[in-house]
Amino acid sequence: AKGSGGRMFEYINTNFRTQNSFAGSFLKFQEIEGKPRDQWPRQSHHGQEVHKQLVVTMLQSKLFKKEVNGLFSKTNKGSLYAAFIDSQSLDEGRWLINYLFLLNGYYANLKNYITCRVREDLLGYLSIVDGLDQVILLESAKELLAANSFEKIIRSTFFYIHSFYNDSDFLIQYIRASSKEKEDLAKYIEKNLKEGTFECCISKKYELGGNFNKSMLHDETRVFLLTLLFVFQSENINLDNVYNIFVENFKQNISDINEKDILGYLYQNRNIFNPVFSDVLELEELDATATGAMSYEEVPMIDVKDAPEDYIDETSESGRQRIQTSYNLRKKQARIQGDYKCGLEVLNNCKPIYFTSRVNGRNYLELHHLIPRAFRNDFSYSIEVLANYVTLCPRCHKQIHLATDGERTSLINALYGERNKRLETVGIGLELNQLHEYYKIGT
Ligand SMILES: [Zn+2]
Ligand SMILES: [Zn+2]
Known part of the structure; x- marks a missing residue:
C-alpha cells in the first residue's frame, strides 16, 4: 500500500x-x-x-x-x-x-x-x-x-x-x-x-x-x-x-x-x-451577492477618493457591524463609481446580457471583493474600500468564483491590472501571485 x-x-x-x-x-x-x-x-x-x-x-x-x-x-x-x-x-x-x-x-x-x-x-x-x-x-x-x-x-x-x-x-x-x-x-x-x-x-x-x-x-x-x-x-x-x-x-x-x-x-x-x-x-458571503435594500434614494458620494483606511478588527461582533455598515454604503457607491457596468464588460462582452434591477432601475450588478474578505487579516489597512470593490454582472461573478482555473485566471489578471495601483494607494497592494494564491489558482 x-x-x-x-x-x-x-x-x-x-x-x-x-x-x-x-x-x-x-x-x-x-x-x-x-x-x-x-x-x-x-x-x-x-x-x-x-x-x-x-x-x-x-x-x-x-x-x-x-x-x-x-x-x-x-x-x-x-x-x-x-x-x-x-x-x-x-x-x-x-x-x-x-x-x-x-x-x-x-x-x-x-x-x-x-x-x-x-x-x-x-x-x-x-x-x-x-x-x-x-x-x-x-x-x-x-x-x-x-x-x-x-x-x-x-x-x-x-x-x-x-x-x-x-x-x-x-x-x-x-x-x-x-x-x-x-x-x-x-x-x-x-x-x-x-x-x-x-x-x-x-x-x-x-x-x-x-x-x-x-x-x-x-x-x-x-x-x-x-x-x-x-x-x-x-x-x-x-x-x-x-x-x-x-x-x-x-x-x-x-x-x-x-x-x-x-x-x-x-x-x-x-x-x-x-x-x-x-x-x-459563510454568512458574510451570502450577503455579498444579495442586492440588499437599496432604492433610488440619493447615495452620498463621501469618502470615495482612494486613501488608506484604518483596519477594522473583524474578530469581534462590533467590528463586523462596523464593516457591515460601511459596506452597505460602499456597495452603492461602487456601482455609481463603476458607472453601473460590469468590471469585466470589455473582456467578456457583457452588454447584451445585462438586465435591469427592479430595485434601482439600473443594470443588475453584484459586488465582488478583489482581495477576498477571508484574507483581510493579512493586511494592515482595511480592505473594505472602493479600490477593492468590483461590480460584476452575475455571469462574470459566477465565472470568477466557479469556473476552471484556465477560465478564471484571465479575469483575475484583468481586474488586477486595472486595480493594482489603486490597491497600493490604499495600503493593501499585493503581488499578482499572492492574489492567485488567494483564489487557489494552480493548487
Ligand atoms: Zn465575489
Ligand atoms: Zn460581466
Whole structure:
C-alpha cells in the first residue's frame, strides 16, 4: 500500500502538533507583541528569529494582527484567547473551546481551512471508497477515540482511514478483508514497531521520536469527527443553534462535559464567537451577492477618493457591524463609481446580457471583493474600500468564483491590472501571485 503516512490536517505542523499545543505557540508569540523586529530575541546558535516562523499562523488564526507600523498586536479574539489560556476552568471542555477559537483560521491560505479540508478534500477522497458510508466513518472515529491502548487503536478501522484516506484501493481492500487478515496486518505492524525494523509506512510513521504519535492521532481524530458532524448537519445550522450543536456533538461523541458551563462561557463571549461561526457558516458571503435594500434614494458620494483606511478588527461582533455598515454604503457607491457596468464588460462582452434591477432601475450588478474578505487579516489597512470593490454582472461573478482555473485566471489578471495601483494607494497592494494564491489558482 502506498499510503500518505501524512496528516489529515497540516495546519498544525511541527509548531502546532495538537490543538492544545497551539496555546504554547501563542504564548511564545506574545513575547514579541508590540516589539520592533530588531528587538525580537534570536536563537543563539544560528541567529534565527524564533518568533518569525509563527507569524503566518498567528495572522491566519486571526489571533494577532500586524499594525501599520509593522508591530504585531492581539486582535479582540487574541485578547480573549490569552485570558482563556490563563484561566484553568472548564476541564475537558477546554479542548472544544480551543478548537472553536481556531476554527475560522485561513491556514495554508484556505478560507475556513478546517471545515473546507474535511468537506472538500477528506470527504472527496473517502466518498470513492466502496463500503465506507457516513455511519461507518462516524462510528469508526468514535471507536478509535474510545480505544485506551495502542493495541486497540491499531485494530480500529479509523486508524487505517487516517493513514490511507487518499489511497482508496487500500481502504477498499481493508474494509473487505476478513477479521483474520486484519489481525495479521495489525500483528505485522506491531512486529515492525517492536523489532524496530520499520519495514512498513505505518511503523515508520509511529516510530518513537518520529514526526507522529498517538496523541496527535487522537487529536486529529477529534478534529475530524467534530468537523464531520458539523459538515453533515451544516444545512440546518444557523447562528442561533450553532453553539448548542457543537457542544452537544462534543458531549455525545467525544467526551462528557458540563454543557451549562461551556455554553455559559461561549454565550458570554458571543462578541467573539459569533464572527467565528459567521465565518464557518459563510454568512458574510451570502450577503455579498444579495442586492440588499437599496432604492433610488440619493447615495452620498463621501469618502470615495482612494486613501488608506484604518483596519477594522473583524474578530469581534462590533467590528463586523462596523464593516457591515460601511459596506452597505460602499456597495452603492461602487456601482455609481463603476458607472453601473460590469468590471469585466470589455473582456467578456457583457452588454447584451445585462438586465435591469427592479430595485434601482439600473443594470443588475453584484459586488465582488478583489482581495477576498477571508484574507483581510493579512493586511494592515482595511480592505473594505472602493479600490477593492468590483461590480460584476452575475455571469462574470459566477465565472470568477466557479469556473476552471484556465477560465478564471484571465479575469483575475484583468481586474488586477486595472486595480493594482489603486490597491497600493490604499495600503493593501499585493503581488499578482499572492492574489492567485488567494483564489487557489494552480493548487
Ligand atoms: Zn465575489
Ligand atoms: Zn460581466
